[in-house]
Amino acid sequence: MPALELRAVSKSYRSQWTFARTPIVRELDLEVEPGEVFGFLGHNGAGKTTTLKMMMGLSRPDSGEIRLFGEPHLNAAIRRRVGFLPENPYFYDYLTGREFLSFMGRFFGLDGAERRRRVDELLERTGVATAADRPLRKCSKGMLQRLGLAQALIGDPDLVVLDEPMSGLDPIGRREVRDLILDLRRRGKTVFFSSHILQDAEMLCDRVGILVSGRLRSQGRLRDLVGDRVRSWEVTVVGGREPLPGEVLSRRQGEVLRRVTSEEELRALLSQLAGSDGRVVSLIPQRATLEEVFLRDVRQADDCAADSAGAPPAA
Amino acid sequence: MEILPIALNTFREAVRDRVLYLILAFAVVMILASTVLGMLTVGGEEKIIEDFGLAMIALFGTAAALFIGIGLVFKEIDRRTVFTLLAKPIRRGQFLLGKFLGLALTLAVNLVVMAAAFFLLLAVRGLPAGGLWVAIWLTYFEILLVTAVAVLFSSFSTPVLSALLASTVYVVGHLTWSLKLLEEMIESPAARATIRMVYLILPNLEHFNVRGDLVHGVPVSWGHIGFATLYGLGYTTLILLAATAIFERRDF
Numbered sequence: 001m002p003a004l005e006l007r008a009v010s011k012s013y014r015s016q017w018t019f020a021r022t023p024i025v026r027e028l029d030l031e032v033e034p035g036e037v038f039g040f041l042g043h044n045g046a047g048k049t050t051t052l053k054m055m056m057g058l059s060r061p062d063s064g065e066i067r068l069f070g071e072p073h074l075n076a077a078i079r080r081r082v083g084f085l086p087e088n089p090y091f092y093d094y095l096t097g098r099e100f101l102s103f104m105g106r107f108f109g110l111d112g113a114e115r116r117r118r119v120d121e122l123l124e125r126t127g128v129a130t131a132a133d134r135p136l137r138k139c140s141k142g143m144l145q146r147l148g149l150a151q152a153l154i155g156d157p158d159l160v161v162l163d164e165p166m167s168g169l170d171p172i173g174r175r176e177v178r179d180l181i182l183d184l185r186r187r188g189k190t191v192f193f194s195s196h197i198l199q200d201a202e203m204l205c206d207r208v209g210i211l212v213s214g215r216l217r218s219q220g221r222l223r224d225l226v227g228d229r230v231r232s233w234e235v236t237v238v239g240g241r242e243p244l245p246g247e248v249l250s251r252r253q254g255e256v257l258r259r260v261t262s263e264e265e266l267r268a269l270l271s272q273l274a275g276s277d278g279r280v281v282s283l284i285p286q287r288a289t290l291e292e293v294f295l296r297d298v299r300q301a302d303d304c305a306a307d308s309a310g311a312p313p314a315a
Numbered sequence: 316m317e318i319l320p321i322a323l324n325t326f327r328e329a330v331r332d333r334v335l336y337l338i339l340a341f342a343v344v345m346i347l348a349s350t351v352l353g354m355l356t357v358g359g360e361e362k363i364i365e366d367f368g369l370a371m372i373a374l375f376g377t378a379a380a381l382f383i384g385i386g387l388v389f390k391e392i393d394r395r396t397v398f399t400l401l402a403k404p405i406r407r408g409q410f411l412l413g414k415f416l417g418l419a420l421t422l423a424v425n426l427v428v429m430a431a432a433f434f435l436l437l438a439v440r441g442l443p444a445g446g447l448w449v450a451i452w453l454t455y456f457e458i459l460l461v462t463a464v465a466v467l468f469s470s471f472s473t474p475v476l477s478a479l480l481a482s483t484v485y486v487v488g489h490l491t492w493s494l495k496l497l498e499e500m501i502e503s504p505a506a507r508a509t510i511r512m513v514y515l516i517l518p519n520l521e522h523f524n525v526r527g528d529l530v531h532g533v534p535v536s537w538g539h540i541g542f543a544t545l546y547g548l549g550y551t552t553l554i555l556l557a558a559t560a561i562f563e564r565r566d567f
Contacts, residue, residue: 053567056401056402058402077404079402086399091399104403109316
């Protein structure tokens with residue numbers, strides 16, 4: 001049974017004045033298996049936050065169905081098994097970190113002692129123990145983000161939903177959040193996080209989904225999305241009679257770095273080198289990165305939009 | 316069980332907010348100022364002190380209700396703290412009710428402090444306090460009703476609009492008798508029906524106003540105290556139910 005399941009979920013917003021409906025999320029299908037780290041990627045305004053809000057019951061879909069562990073997502077018992085970190089969280093600034101976490105822990109039926117123990121543990125785990133008794137209005141952005149993570153974990157959830165967990169963090173903070181997510185995976189938790197930072201996803205995710213203008217463009221294992229797609233080869237050669245196939249990227253001390261973009265070209269280059277007294281120093285296949293897959297998806301979506309708008313095809 | 320922590324947290328927020336203290340300090344100053352007003356009048360000094368003091372308690376109690384009622388609910392939504400909370404296993408009705416009860420507790424403490432200042436003043440001046448507590452008791456139920464109205468409006472509109480609408484309800488709620496008068500004077504049956512509707516829908520806040528009677532020594536019957544208390548509680552409940560129905564539907 002999937003930890004999270006979206007079936008044909010759509011959401012649009014109505015303009016307050018013209019009543020025109022703007023679609024935000026369109027016919028979204030998504031499945032996240034238990035124990036998976038799933039990266040929900042998309043540029044700003046793609047509809048990521050709207051999707052997450054629907055999952056958490058903060059807004060309701062126009063149509064479609066959302067299930068958590070096989071149950072309708074608004075089911076109270078199921079909601080106890082889910083933790084959520086909103087985007088740019090802003091908490092009660094008159095509370096201290098400890099008070100805030102303790103308050104949040106009250107909704108999970110923990111008794112006093114258990115709650116205190118859990119709060120202390122999470123303060124430690126998220127690295128805010130030293131600032132635990134400081135009012136939140138005096139806490140830095142990074143500290144608030146960590147407290148946000150701590151409150152998402154207070155109910156020891158099986159599914160953790162994080163909206164842009166790395167945003168606003170310095171490199172150390174991002175590293176810590178990454179470690180925390182990996183730690184959650186080790187504990188067998190399911191993590192679903194949105195991001196527009198692709199490196200984060202590449203380092204963490206088992207699977208990713210790429211959302212473009214409210215539609216899921218690609219979904220799958222990271223390996224399948226980027227893995228075998230070799231886009232070009234970079235070949236460093238010494239000697240050989242010019243002209244050789246491929247584009248010259250750089251020359252240094254007799255070594256020439258060339259790029260070839262097809263297998264035919266590569267074969268031609270190698271045979272010509274063998275024919276003259278050329279030598280291959282290195283040959284590195286360049287695989288697609290998630291960034292390229294992402295940009296391709298965005299571009300395709302733009303083209304579709306341009307086509308359907310009747311615009312002349314790009315030259 | 317989810318309601319209590321929200322109520323206590325709301326109370327804690329109000330206690331740590333400076334606005335409340337400002338209103339409270341001003342209220343106490345105004346209550347004490349009734350002495351000055353008493354000195355300026357010829358005769359009936361004690362009536363002036365009592366009437367003015369009780370009126371100030373009602374006024375500042377209501378002001379605090381509007382202020383923090385609208386402020387605290389709107390702030391949750393505006394600062395998106397509500398996202399974190401509503402993503403917990405909490406129903407929206409529980410959130411709203413918890414918020415309301417926290418406000419009710421805050422306003423009760425507020426009222427007790429003002430009442431203490433008032434009764435202290437009476438004691439110092441050697442004036443009889445008599446049955447004046449009845450006025451303060453009923454003021455509390457009026458304040459609860461106004462708070463519910465403020466919560467209702469701020470569950471779907473902006474603070475400025477909420478403040479405007481809620482204070483309109485407060486003012487008109489004290490003038491419903493004039494609607495009745497108007498109804499008797501108007502010929503058009505459609506207009507009469509409309510006015511009758513408005514009269515029936517709006518709360519009649521004059522039920523809670525017994526200051527005039529008390530100050531002039533007219534006793535207020537237990538029957539009226541009971542009626543006004545239940546009227547306040549019933550009306551407050553209805554408004555909170557409406558607020559919940561609206562809040563349930565809201566998209567964040």
